[in-house]
Amino acid sequence: xxxxxxxxxxxxxxxxxxxxxxxxxxxxxxxxxxxxxxxxxxxxxxxxxxxxxxxxxxxxxxxxxxxxxxxxxxxxxxxxxxxxxxxxxxxxxxxxxxxxxxxxxxxxxxxxxxxxxxxxxxxxxxxxxxxxxxxxxxxxxxxxxxxxxxxxxxxxxxxxxxxxxxxxxxxxxxxxxxxxxxxxxxxxxxxxxxxxxxxxxxxxxxxxxxxxxxxxxxxxxxxxxxxxxxxxxxxxxxxxxxxxxxxxxxxxxxxxxxxxxxxxxxxxxxxxxxxxxxxxxxxxxxxxxxxxxxxxxxxxxxxxxxxxxxxxxxxxxxxxxxxxxxxxxxxxxxxxxxxxxxxxxxxxxxxxxxxxxxxxxxxxxxxxxxxxxxxxxxxxxxxxxxxxxxxxxxxxxxxxxxxxxxxxxxxxxxxxxxxxx
Amino acid sequence: xxxxxxxxxxxxxxxxxxxxxxxxxxxxxxxxxxxxxxxxxxxxxxxxxxxxxxxxxxxxxxxxxxxxxxxxxxxxxxxxxxxxxxxxxxxxxxxxxxxxxxxxxxxxxxxxxxxxxxxxxxxxxxxxxxxxxxxxxx
Numbered sequence: 001x002x003x004x005x006x007x008x009x010x011x012x013x014x015x016x017x018x019x020x021x022x023x024x025x026x027x028x029x030x031x032x033x034x035x036x037x038x039x040x041x042x043x044x045x046x047x048x049x050x051x052x053x054x055x056x057x058x059x060x061x062x063x064x065x066x067x068x069x070x071x072x073x074x075x076x077x078x079x080x081x082x083x084x085x086x087x088x089x090x091x092x093x094x095x096x097x098x099x100x101x102x103x104x105x106x107x108x109x110x111x112x113x114x115x116x117x118x119x120x121x122x123x124x125x126x127x128x129x130x131x132x133x134x135x136x137x138x139x140x141x142x143x144x145x146x147x148x149x150x151x152x153x154x155x156x157x158x159x160x161x162x163x164x165x166x167x168x169x170x171x172x173x174x175x176x177x178x179x180x181x182x183x184x185x186x187x188x189x190x191x192x193x194x195x196x197x198x199x200x201x202x203x204x205x206x207x208x209x210x211x212x213x214x215x216x217x218x219x220x221x222x223x224x225x226x227x228x229x230x231x232x233x234x235x236x237x238x239x240x241x242x243x244x245x246x247x248x249x250x251x252x253x254x255x256x257x258x259x260x261x262x263x264x265x266x267x268x269x270x271x272x273x274x275x276x277x278x279x280x281x282x283x284x285x286x287x288x289x290x291x292x293x294x295x296x297x298x299x300x301x302x303x304x305x306x307x308x309x310x311x312x313x314x315x316x317x318x319x320x321x322x323x324x325x326x327x328x329x330x331x332x333x334x335x336x337x338x339x340x341x342x343x344x345x346x347x348x349x350x351x352x353x354x355x356x357x358x359x360x361x362x363x364x365x366x367x368x369x370x371x372x373x374x375x376x377x378x379x380x381x382x383x384x385x386x387x388x389x390x391x392x393x394x395x396x397x398x399x400x401x402x403x404x405x406x407x408x409x410x411x412x413x414x415x416x417x418x419x420x421x
Numbered sequence: 422x423x424x425x426x427x428x429x430x431x432x433x434x435x436x437x438x439x440x441x442x443x444x445x446x447x448x449x450x451x452x453x454x455x456x457x458x459x460x461x462x463x464x465x466x467x468x469x470x471x472x473x474x475x476x477x478x479x480x481x482x483x484x485x486x487x488x489x490x491x492x493x494x495x496x497x498x499x500x501x502x503x504x505x506x507x508x509x510x511x512x513x514x515x516x517x518x519x520x521x522x523x524x525x526x527x528x529x530x531x532x533x534x535x536x537x538x539x540x541x542x543x544x545x546x547x548x549x550x551x552x553x554x555x556x557x558x559x
Binding site: 014 | 453456457458459460461462463502504506507509510512513514
């Protein structure tokens with residue numbers, strides 16, 4: 001009975017945590033304090049529910065408990081600082097049920113509004129990328145520091161420290177609890193989308209460790225993306241990112257061979273692609289398109305993923321269209337990685353030699369010096385041109401650069417086969 | 422992991438009676454909450470069984486039987502497909518499902534977990550099912 005209640009508390013917490021933290025942050029104006037208060041409410045639930053049973057409306061119970069903790073907190077502080085007593089009354093009034101919402105909060109939907117502001121706080125550019133990722137998973141995903149640590153192969157105390165420091169930085173920078181104004185929105189939104197996509201990518205191809213993918217992390221990013229799409233339904237790039245993640249996630253299981261080894265896109269059994277996710281991805285892409293966002297960076301990447309999703313097999317893929325989409329992407333967000341992908345598309349559309357020209361132009365690119373996919377792609381093109389000995393050298397070089405064990409084995413295997421061993 | 426919330430048919434749903442405004446609003450609000458939490462995948466209502474049919478297998482023969490069918494408790498009136506992190510989370514969400522015929526009335530919904538690809542062992546038959554996209558995971 002006890003452990004059963006524990007499981008349901010955990011589940012309720014996952015559903016409610018972000019909403020409670022967001023609502024508290026609106027009132028106490030400090031995300032760190034809000035999270036502590038919410039945690040206190042969780043502890044109270046863990047103490048009382050196994051004894052008294054789970055309340056009929058657990059969300060309201062947790063919210064009320066957190067508010068009581070908030071009032072206690074300010075009372076204690078007021079005892080030490082008598083002169084703040086008046087402020088305390090004000091806060092008590094604000095925390096009480098039925099209090100008028102803070103200025104700017106939508107009357108119709110304070111929860112959605114609060115959540116959205118919490119997203120923007122957690123992904124604030126004043127924080128390092130790592131801190132943004134950890135804080136987002138913590139505040140919005142309801143993940144424990146231990147879970148975040150395991151997902152990113154970082155020691156638990158490191159994650160805890162990152163989160164503590166992030167909360168302190170936000171408090172020191174006096175980051176307001178608000179959705180940025182129109183002028184600032186695009187820049188800040190791109191930080192939010194970047195954080196979600198970083199989480200997804202870490203799940204999709206783990207940068208380090210023994211596993212090639214961490215599907216749970218993909219699921220979490222997808223959930224966060226879908227939440228954001230609900231909160232910002234008019235922003236095409238949000239739908240673009242969701243489309244990209246849905247379509248990529250549809251391939252997750254086809255990317256793993258029977259022994260957990262990676263299977264590359266061209267070799268994947270397309271029958272194993274998840275049709276429901278593809279359908280959802282194409283629908284999200286259509287929404288981005290309808291909102292006039294067909295040429296946003298995420299929508300473009302989603303459109304590329306959609307070309308693969310629509311093709312019955314690798315040979316029937318519309319490579320000319322993919323090459324054109326990469327062209328557009330390279331103009332919008334020029335980067336050596338995009339260029340490398342464009343090379344692959346060109347090779348598929350117009351032959352390996354066309355791709356090799358682009359790859360060779362990237363040879364001295366400092367940003368790609370330690371990027372294993374450069375020699376890996378070059379090796380692939382050389383092999384297709386029948387230059388096996390050169391290809392083997394490239395595959396071996398790529399193997400020394402990747403930190404993922406599964407990928408290293410795959411590359412070494414290709415090198416051996418090229419060398420005729 | 423994915424779960425299907427199955428709403429059982431009633432005499433009203435079988436008679437094609439459309440749900441009232443209040444019930445529609447409750448269902449809408451609930452599904453909105455699912456969508457906002459990022460767990461809603463799909464869902465819809467099914468038309469009465471009078472618009473459907475069954476195929477019965479007997480020996481080597483098969484016969485088509487037109488609806489409606491009588492045992493409405495065993496019929497399905499709609500479904501909601503969700504994707505969550507744990508069985509407990511699914512349980513918690515389904516606890517919050519509005520009474521599908523209106524508060525205060527007797528009704529039942531059923532929740533079933535979907536098979537995912539990983540649940541099947543390696544087998545030729547399973548591979549063939551995969552070829553048509555069955556049991557894919559997400």
